[in-house]
Amino acid sequence: MALQRDVIAPKDPAVDMSPNLNLPLSPAIRAGEFIFVSGMVAIDATGERMHGTVAAETREILAAMAQVLESAGSSLAKAVKVNVLIYSMLEYNNMNEVYREFFPAGAHGLRRQAQRRQQGRDRMRGAGLKQ
């Protein structure tokens, strides 16, 4: 019997980038033991793009990502892999300071960061593991 794939619809529609920004993607897909999350950028409570400091955008993204994972019965604590795309490595520390708050010591996922040229200042994508 093949694995099935399910679209995850976040309970709070404001964190769902896809309809707000008219994007043909699902916020997250559950398949087997894994949840694959789309790359997320900072959007505010009204669903609009939020451009701010890297710290502010990182905070917004991780809070939204937590909600997406919780809607799927998972959580940031279960993340196995996080890829951080940041517009300049000069902002690494700004991103890192906020990142630490969401991944408490001893229970954090992996990370790789690199500078990419891209829209928006900060974008994260992750693969979380569901229970």
Place this chain on the structure above:
Amino acid sequence: MNGQLSRTVIEPTNPRLNVSRNANLPHSPGIRVGEYIFLSGMGSVDPVTGGRNLGPIGDQIRQTLRNMAHMLESAGSGLDRIVKINVVLADIQDYDEMNRVWQEFFPVDPPARTTCALQLSNGNGVEIECIALSGS
């Protein structure tokens, strides 16, 4: 301890689309491990000639996704079983066009996606990789 997951190489039925072999590159077109399939990054290759099929970005993306469909179908899977797809564009300005084309290939329950813009080789406008579920 549980047995290890099996790991096998996936190749496209159409040999023209086997860029790994044809260009003698150190990657496999895809790897199946357990119930998951990981594909190497793919660009716009002509399925008849095996050459690059460059042109307007919309056409490059369509050709790449058609080739991806073939690759997955060769392994008993399909575009609708993709769970995560990563798109690299040479030019981030092509983002909107990419979105328009996307609807043609993923009309319902599209996969999770991340897009960014990076330096690509050989004049390619796009490179796409994915993680998919294997077939039944």
Place this chain on the structure above:
Amino acid sequence: MREILLVPSPGLDLRHHYGHHQSPAIRAGGLIFCSGMVAVNPETGEREHGTLTSEARRIFENLKLLLESAGSSLDRLVQVHAMIYDRIEYDVLNRLYRQYVPNAPPARTVMSVQIEAGFKVMLDVIAAA
């Protein structure tokens, strides 16, 4: 169920040496997810900048240590994101790369990005456990 893997050698723990908020590797669902590996000395953690070739060689040796200590191996790599600082080094990367994964190599996408600490190459990999 996810399991944070211990490093076989202290230099591979970048959190300890550089304060990167990350685990070196996590096993879950039959797969091993590794943090981006760069050219550091596996004993001391010192950065070993060099040519793309020398850095890539060190990276593969480090991955070999890490994966083998977890019961896996380079042969069981399934996906690699090869980040290089400039696409001009693509052929140089390939020459070294083939030595380490000569048969049935993993799926790969090469990405040219700015890597931390001025490194020329970083490998972000997933392996079968």
